[in-house]
Amino acid sequence: MIHLEICSGTACYVMGGGALLLLAEELPADLAGQVLVTGSPCLELCRNPLGDRKAPFVKINGRIHSSATVESVIEALREARDED
Amino acid sequence: MKIDATVRRRRDLMSQVIRCYTHDELFPGLTLLPLKMVPKSSSSCTTFSEREKVRSRILPILGVDPDGNQEEPEEILLDIRRFLKPKRNEGPLLTISAESCDGCPDGQVLVTDSCRGCEAESCRTVCPRGAVSIVNGKSFIDQEACISCGLCIRACRFTAIVKLEKPCRKVCPTNALSQDEQGIMHIDEKKCIACGACYNSCPFGAVTPVSELRYVIDILQSQRKVSAVIAPSCVGQYPGTMGQLITALKRLGFACVYDVALGADMIAAAEAEEWKEAEEEGSLLLSSCCPAYQNYLSQRLIELQPSVSHSPSPMVALAGQLKERDPECAVVFIGPCIAKKDEARKTDCVDYVLTFEELGALLVASAIDVQELEETVGFDMVPSPEARGFAISGGVLKALSRMQKEGFPLEHGITVEGFSFETIRTLKQAVMDETSFIELMACEGGCINGPGISCTSKITKRKLLADIAQGDETVSVGQKRA
Ligand code: FES
Numbered sequence A: 001m002i003h004l005e006i007c008s009g010t011a012c013y014v015m016g017g018g019a020l021l022l023l024a025e026e027l028p029a030d031l032a033g034q035v036l037v038t039g040s041p042c043l044e045l046c047r048n049p050l051g052d053r054k055a056p057f058v059k060i061n062g063r064i065h066s067s068a069t070v071e072s073v074i075e076a077l078r079e080a081r082d083e084d
Numbered sequence B: 001m002k003i004d005a006t007v008r009r010r011r012d013l014m015s016q017v018i019r020c021y022t023h024d025e026l027f028p029g030l031t032l033l034p035l036k037m038v039p040k041s042s043s044s045c046t047t048f049s050e051r052e053k054v055r056s057r058i059l060p061i062l063g064v065d066p067d068g069n070q071e072e073p074e075e076i077l078l079d080i081r082r083f084l085k086p087k088r089n090e091g092p093l094l095t096i097s098a099e100s101c102d103g104c105p106d107g108q109v110l111v112t113d114s115c116r117g118c119e120a121e122s123c124r125t126v127c128p129r130g131a132v133s134i135v136n137g138k139s140f141i142d143q144e145a146c147i148s149c150g151l152c153i154r155a156c157r158f159t160a161i162v163k164l165e166k167p168c169r170k171v172c173p174t175n176a177l178s179q180d181e182q183g184i185m186h187i188d189e190k191k192c193i194a195c196g197a198c199y200n201s202c203p204f205g206a207v208t209p210v211s212e213l214r215y216v217i218d219i220l221q222s223q224r225k226v227s228a229v230i231a232p233s234c235v236g237q238y239p240g241t242m243g244q245l246i247t248a249l250k251r252l253g254f255a256c257v258y259d260v261a262l263g264a265d266m267i268a269a270a271e272a273e274e275w276k277e278a279e280e281e282g283s284l285l286l287s288s289c290c291p292a293y294q295n296y297l298s299q300r301l302i303e304l305q306p307s308v309s310h311s312p313s314p315m316v317a318l319a320g321q322l323k324e325r326d327p328e329c330a331v332v333f334i335g336p337c338i339a340k341k342d343e344a345r346k347t348d349c350v351d352y353v354l355t356f357e358e359l360g361a362l363l364v365a366s367a368i369d370v371q372e373l374e375e376t377v378g379f380d381m382v383p384s385p386e387a388r389g390f391a392i393s394g395g396v397l398k399a400l401s402r403m404q405k406e407g408f409p410l411e412h413g414i415t416v417e418g419f420s421f422e423t424i425r426t427l428k429q430a431v432m433d434e435t436s437f438i439e440l441m442a443c444e445g446g447c448i449n450g451p452g453i454s455c456t457s458k459i460t461k462r463k464l465l466a467d468i469a470q471g472d473e474t475v476s477v478g479q480k481r482a
Helices: A010-020 A069-081 B005-022 B026-037 B042-060 B073-078 B120-124 B151-155 B167-171 B197-201 B213-223 B242-253 B262-282 B293-298 B302-307 B315-323 B341-347 B356-365 B385-391 B397-402 B421-430 B457-477
Strands: A002-007 A033-042 A058-060 A061-063 B095-096 B109-111 B132-135 B137-142 B162-163 B177-179 B186-187 B205-211 B226-230 B256-259 B331-335 B352-355 B415-417 B439-440
Touching: A002 A010, A002 A069, A010 A069, A010 B005, A010 B356, A010 B457, A058 A069, A069 B167, A069 B197, A069 B242, A069 B397, B005 B026, B005 B042, B005 B213, B005 B356, B026 B042, B026 B073, B026 B137, B042 B073, B042 B205, B109 B137, B120 B132, B120 B151, B120 B167, B151 B162, B151 B341, B151 B385, B151 B415, B162 B205, B167 B197, B177 B439, B197 B205, B213 B331, B213 B352, B213 B385, B242 B256, B242 B356, B256 B262, B262 B315, B262 B397, B262 B439, B293 B302, B293 B341, B331 B341, B331 B356, B397 B415, B397 B439, B415 B421
Parallel strands: A002 A033, B226 B256, B226 B331, B331 B352, B415 B439
Antiparallel strands: A002 A058, A058 A061, B095 B205, B109 B162, B132 B137, B177 B186
């Protein structure tokens, strides 16, 4: 099981993290049933707004991904699956 | 609306500019922002122009119309205080940053690489101007002769011919955008109905509303009592619960928070009555709540204006009552709509308007994390479930339908969304046929899909419908609806 944690702190949420929460139901067939999607309190990565890494943040099996979009997260989930 | 890189960039910039403002770090803070946001690249020319773009977009966030000043954005930022007007801008509601506008092509019909050079040559034969010829085995369009009629586009069976269109111009329902000699777009204030469609259409992020955030921050820090009236479509726009959002607004300094649906409750009965009268007279009633549509009517369908309901919009109904109770209090409307900024200017009961996106930036800049807050128990007054439904297209019709007596021809009421060719035809026909009520919505899907939303309307729609269904149940189990 792949663990996808979507940051639902306000900064991430308004930067697109909110829409990512829909991912749980929109997973493509090859990933469906293999991903546990949970929301997470602020991961505290948003505190440095001028850093290279930007909100929204997600964690996939503990690994951080920034500027997350539906597409980039699905891509990263596939990678995580293939690594296993 | 998709939250793409352009949207994320503008939200990021918005919250950083607001942070500079609230922390009283306008100078040198604002002048440093473009340098930090656009690191030096190999080409100093691109670095310069990218930074210039950022500069020009900082201004409208602070309520400064870049077009309203002679100075370059850089000069303005060096002495920003001088340009911050103490009173709300009466200028344009939306501006286009000339620095960011790509001046992209418009109207040209081009043959792409997908052209197979087929035997049919339907593009060539169909062209009324003889503009298409075959060059090196492929179709070629002579731009001088082409009149952009698009016949060849439809004739091609490989969809190899495309028409280039400026995304902003394409979505503008009133043709309010025009280009200068460089192809840079400008908004004609007189034609603009403030629907906000161009805002999210530009992939260069060149279109920006002239924000009132700064004024809101100022009154929140003042001694004045400030009430927030928030649109029912706020559900799902931020993390956490409604009660937590109310707490967040109080943290920001709002004394009271009201659901705009209360205003919908105030007007629904009168508007239902107007519909009944229209039905009896065989005339037509148009809903009055969507300000962008009202602007559209006043420009393009003047003949329909007398049919508009006399009821004020829910925002004005509620704000009017708040002002009546306490003339000293300031009222800030928070919603998904840009046209409400225009409507607010035309009344004296709404002081300022923020979009959900702007409130989001303010929360982020203020480091308020909604879902970590304790709950404030509900709104000060609770609206009816169907009044909250006004936010979803079809909701006004539903609410008014419920108020009609049995046997009323409810099928004479319809909902019209957007400004497509078909919708306008429906509108024009409605005067002649049996239609007696039309709910007008500029945004497809209703207010939940407005240009100023912060999270996808899909989540809002689902949560709101669930809330309404739940509310309906409690009402039917409990007391009768008023
Ligand atoms: S809100 Fe996501 S890291 Fe802070």
